[in-house]
Amino acid sequence: AQSVTQPDIHIxxxxxASLELRCNYSYGATPYLFWYVQSPxxxxxxxxxxxxxxxxxxxxxxxxxxxxxxxxxxxxxxxSVHWSDAAEYFCAVGRNxxxxxxxxxxxxxxxxx
Amino acid sequence: DGGITQSPKYLxxxxxxxxxxxxxxxxxxxxMYWYRQDPGQGLRLIYYSQIVNDFQKGDIAEGYSVSxxxxxxxxxxxxxxxxxxxxxxxxxxxxSDYGYTFGSGTRLTVV
Numbered sequence: 169a170q171s172v173t174q175p176d177i178h179i180x181x182x183x184x185a186s187l188e189l190r191c192n193y194s195y196g197a198t199p200y201l202f203w204y205v206q207s208p209x210x211x212x213x214x215x216x217x218x219x220x221x222x223x224x225x226x227x228x229x230x231x232x233x234x235x236x237x238x239x240x241x242x243x244x245x246x247x248s249v250h251w252s253d254a255a256e257y258f259c260a261v262g263r264n265x266x267x268x269x270x271x272x273x274x275x276x277x278x279x280x281x
Numbered sequence: 282d283g284g285i286t287q288s289p290k291y292l293x294x295x296x297x298x299x300x301x302x303x304x305x306x307x308x309x310x311x312x313m314y315w316y317r318q319d320p321g322q323g324l325r326l327i328y329y330s331q332i333v334n335d336f337q338k339g340d341i342a343e344g345y346s347v348s349x350x351x352x353x354x355x356x357x358x359x360x361x362x363x364x365x366x367x368x369x370x371x372x373x374x375x376x377s378d379y380g381y382t383f384g385s386g387t388r389l390t391v392v
Contacts, residue, residue, distance in 0.1 A: 200379050211287075211371055211383035219378070258323070262379040267312060267331055269381055273323040 170195050172261050174272035181249050182280045189244040189275050191259030201242040202260040202269065203233055212258060218242065229253070254279045283308045287372050287384035293392045294359065294366060302357045302387045304372035310382070312375040313355040317341060317368045318386075324371065330355055359389060367391050 173192045181187055193199060200219050204212040216227025223235040233244045242259060256276045260269040285306045294300045306313065315327040326339030330349040344363025349355055359366045369388050373381040 202380055204381075204383075209369075209386070209388070211285075211385045212373075212381070213383070214380060217378070217380055260381075264379070266379070267375070268314070268326070268329065269375075269379070271324045 170261065170270050172259055172270050172272040174257075174259055174275050176275045177273070178276045178278065180278040180280060183251050184248050187244075187246045187249045187253070187277070189257050189259075189277070191242045191244065191272060193240050193242065193259075193261045193270075195240075195261055195263065197263045200262040200264070201233070201235060202262070203227065203231070203242075203244050204258045204260060205229075206256045206258065206274075208255075215244070215257075249277075249279055251279045251281060253277060285372055285374060285382055285384035287370075287387050289387060290385070292387055292389045294389060295392060297361045299358055299360050300389065302359070302370055302372075302389070304355045304357065304384060305353055306355075306374045306382075307353065308374055308376065308382060309352070310374035310376055311352070313349070314373045314375070314381070315339075315345075315347065315355070315357045316371045316373065318371060319368050327357065327370075 171194045202217045203215040206212045215231050216225050218225045218235045226232050256274045258274045259272040262269045288303045312331045314329040316324040325341050328347040330336035346358045371386050372384040
């Protein structure tokens with residue numbers, strides 16, 4: 169069965185520090201991969217997506233993610249975190265012809281000043 | 282700009298009452314979805330629709346109903362059979378790239 173795992177439920181970083189949020193997936197086909205961000209009381213906003221090609225993808229707000237097929241991972245990174253990045257982050261997986269995304273449980277990011 | 286509009290933003294329901302959450306999109310997307318989100322939990326799929334006049338149950342459909350009479354609209358009714366309806370409800374649609382666009386959500390509270 170397809171699944172998405174975000175191993176870290178909560179992460180706390182200091183402002184200005186680097187960030188990496190982990191995402192691992194189990195999928196039987198070449199996946200489409202997404203990262204979404206959710207601020208409290210808001211909907212989810214797309215940060216970036218990967219379909220094919222260059223395995224390092226750039227997104228909005230200075231985020232990037234790297235697809236590693238051998239590790240079944242799609243980790244989200246940011247070199248320097250800002251206080252406004254505090255939010256919940258969701259990894260999601262889909263594939264061609266599949267009518268639903270599968271979401272991870274989310275990682276809540278706290279940023280210390 | 283195209284997007285998804287959910288209304289109302291806040292909704293209060295009395296015990297035994299049915300309430301309907303609105304979801305409208307102008308993205309010309311065929312597929313639409315309803316998710317429930319509880320504090321500290323991820324997204325749980327309630328219902329989804331791939332085309333007008335057709336919809337499928339998700340993982341937690343009991344106590345909910347939907348309709349899809351128009352491509353643009355996918356309202357969710359929370360019935361009195363839903364014993365614990367207090368939650369944050371998110372509507373989404375799927376584009377041709379298989380990614381979702383989400384609405385801003387409706388927070389439902391039982392009073």
